[in-house]
Amino acid sequence: MPSKPNAASRLVFLAFLLVISAAAANDDAAARRTMEQFAGFPASDDGEGPSSDFHVDSEGLQRQIDELASFSDSPAPSVTRVLYTDKDVQARRYIKGIMNQLGLVVREDAVGNIFGRWEGSEPGLGAVATGSHVDAIPFSGKFDGVVGVLGALEAISLLKRSAFLPKRSLEVIMFTSEEPTRFGISCLGSRLMAGIEELAQSLRKVVDNQNVSFLDAAESAGYKLNLEDLHSVFLKTDKYSAFIELHIEQGPILEKEGIPIGIVTAIAAPASLKVDFEGNGGHAGAVLMPARNDAGLAAAELALAVEKHVLESGSIDTVGTVGILQLHPGAINSIPSKSHLEIDVRDIDEKRRNDVIEKIRQSAAHISKNRGVELSEFKIINQDPPALSDKSVVDAMEFAAKQLNLAYKKMISRAYHDSLFMARGAF
Ligand SMILES: *[C@@H]1O[C@H](CO)[C@@H](O)[C@H](O)[C@H]1NC(C)=O
Numbered sequence: 001m002p003s004k005p006n007a008a009s010r011l012v013f014l015a016f017l018l019v020i021s022a023a024a025a026n027d028d029a030a031a032r033r034t035m036e037q038f039a040g041f042p043a044s045d046d047g048e049g050p051s052s053d054f055h056v057d058s059e060g061l062q063r064q065i066d067e068l069a070s071f072s073d074s075p076a077p078s079v080t081r082v083l084y085t086d087k088d089v090q091a092r093r094y095i096k097g098i099m100n101q102l103g104l105v106v107r108e109d110a111v112g113n114i115f116g117r118w119e120g121s122e123p124g125l126g127a128v129a130t131g132s133h134v135d136a137i138p139f140s141g142k143f144d145g146v147v148g149v150l151g152a153l154e155a156i157s158l159l160k161r162s163a164f165l166p167k168r169s170l171e172v173i174m175f176t177s178e179e180p181t182r183f184g185i186s187c188l189g190s191r192l193m194a195g196i197e198e199l200a201q202s203l204r205k206v207v208d209n210q211n212v213s214f215l216d217a218a219e220s221a222g223y224k225l226n227l228e229d230l231h232s233v234f235l236k237t238d239k240y241s242a243f244i245e246l247h248i249e250q251g252p253i254l255e256k257e258g259i260p261i262g263i264v265t266a267i268a269a270p271a272s273l274k275v276d277f278e279g280n281g282g283h284a285g286a287v288l289m290p291a292r293n294d295a296g297l298a299a300a301e302l303a304l305a306v307e308k309h310v311l312e313s314g315s316i317d318t319v320g321t322v323g324i325l326q327l328h329p330g331a332i333n334s335i336p337s338k339s340h341l342e343i344d345v346r347d348i349d350e351k352r353r354n355d356v357i358e359k360i361r362q363s364a365a366h367i368s369k370n371r372g373v374e375l376s377e378f379k380i381i382n383q384d385p386p387a388l389s390d391k392s393v394v395d396a397m398e399f400a401a402k403q404l405n406l407a408y409k410k411m412i413s414r415a416y417h418d419s420l421f422m423a424r425g426a427f
C-alpha cells in the first residue's frame, strides 16, 4: 500500500526506540523496571546504555528504501516483488548484504526466512527479535514491510555506532512471502515458523497460476529443499523473549488524527469462509416467481445476514465483509443457478468471532431450506486465533514514545502481519 515518505520516516523511529530507549533516565520507576526487564540492560545515565547523542541516519535509511524499491517488476514509483522471482532474490541479496556489513551472523532457513543475529553478552537468554517482509504485491508502494526490515537494521547499526553491547541477542528477521500473491498463502514464512503442520502438508502440492510448484519456485530462488526440510523451519518455543514488528498503518486513523505512532495492543483474529448455493436456474421470463429457487437471492440474503450477525455482536471490534459474490451464469435474462460468496470475519475476541461464524452457518442452512436451494459448500478456509501484545512490549513502546515526546495512540491492528504468527509460534 502506498504511503508518504515522511510518514514512513516518522514511523521508522519506533524500531530503534524499542531497542534503545531503556537507556534513558526517567522518574517513573515502574516503567523503568519494565524497560530494564524488556531490554535486559539498566536504564541508567552512568554510561552502561548507549550514549544519548546518537542519531538515526535517516538519509541513509531513505536511500536504502529507494534502492530496495528499484528491485521491482513494475516501473517506479510502484513496486512489484513477488516471492522467489529474480527481483525477490535481488532484494534478499541486498538485505543479507546489509546484515553482513553490520557484522550480524546471517542464517537462512529452508524456505528463505532470513535471520541476522547480533550475539548478546548472555547468549543463553532468549533473543529480542524484530523484522517484517520485503515482498510486495503488484503495483504496491515502497514502504509497507520494508520499513520494518530496513528500520530494524538501522536500529542495529545505530546501536553498534554507539558502542552498545546488548545483553540479550538481537535478531532482525526478514520473513518469506508475507503477501499471498504467488501461492495464495499469506504470511507463508511465519506461518511455517509457527509450526502449522497443515501448511507444511499443503506446500507439498501447491502450485502458482503458471503451474509452478512451490518446491520448484523455491529451488529456482536457490532454496533447494526436501519435503522433510519444511519441518526444520518450525521454531523452538523458547528461542525469543520478545518480537516486535514495525509496519506502516494500513488504515486511515493515524494519518487522519496526525499521530505519528500507533502502539498495537492486539491483532484481530481473521477468519475466511467460502459458501456456494445451487438452484435450478431458468429463464428470467419463463419461470414465474413461485416456481423459482434463485441461488443469487440466497447469496444476497446471506450477505445481509453476515452484516446483521456482525452488528448483533454489539462490539465495534467485530467486522464482517462479503468481498466476493459471484453469480452463474451471469446473464440478465437468466435466474442465477449458482452463487459463490467469500466472507471475511474478524474480531479481537475469538469466541465472539466464532459465534458470528456459527450464526452465518445457521443462516446459510436456513436460507437454503426456505428458498429450496442447495447449500453445496460451506467451508472455513482459515480461522486464526487473535494475538494480544505482551504488556511488557506495549509498556516499553509507550515509555519510549513518552521519553521522546512523540504522540502515540494505542490501537488494535485489524490488518495482520507476520507478528500474528510469531505470537502463536515463538513463545
Ligand atoms: C501442472 O503440472 C503437473 C506436473 O508437471 C502436470 O501433471 C499437470 O498436468 C499440469 N497442469 C496443468 C493445468 O497444466
Ligand SMILES: [Zn+2]
Residues within 6 Å of the ligand: 133, 144, 145, 178, 247, 417
Ligand atoms: Zn506488509
